[in-house]
Amino acid sequence: MLEKVLRRHKFLPVRRNGQLLYFRHSIAIGGIYVAIKGRMAEVKIPEINFSYTFNAASRLEKFLKALERNVEDESVMPLLAA
Numbered sequence: 001m002l003e004k005v006l007r008r009h010k011f012l013p014v015r016r017n018g019q020l021l022y023f024r025h026s027i028a029i030g031g032i033y034v035a036i037k038g039r040m041a042e043v044k045i046p047e048i049n050f051s052y053t054f055n056a057a058s059r060l061e062k063f064l065k066a067l068e069r070n071v072e073d074e075s076v077m078p079l080l081a082a
Helices: 002-008 057-073 076-081
Strands: 012-016 019-026 030-037 040-045 050-054
Touching (some): 040 057, 050 057
């Protein structure tokens, strides 16, 4: 289910150091990496030192939708601080 959410938000599967990650690049915040570990998705955005683990596909979906909306509005930092 997590993979479907990521594909819906245009994340591409890539292998990095032998691990499968999903990747998407945003002009506003840089690379967004997601590692799936069982039923959890670990989201990392290295350029802004952000890391969070989601334990439900619905929460990941809400986060990605909000992130896309806020990146368009260029108001990403309040979203990530919450």
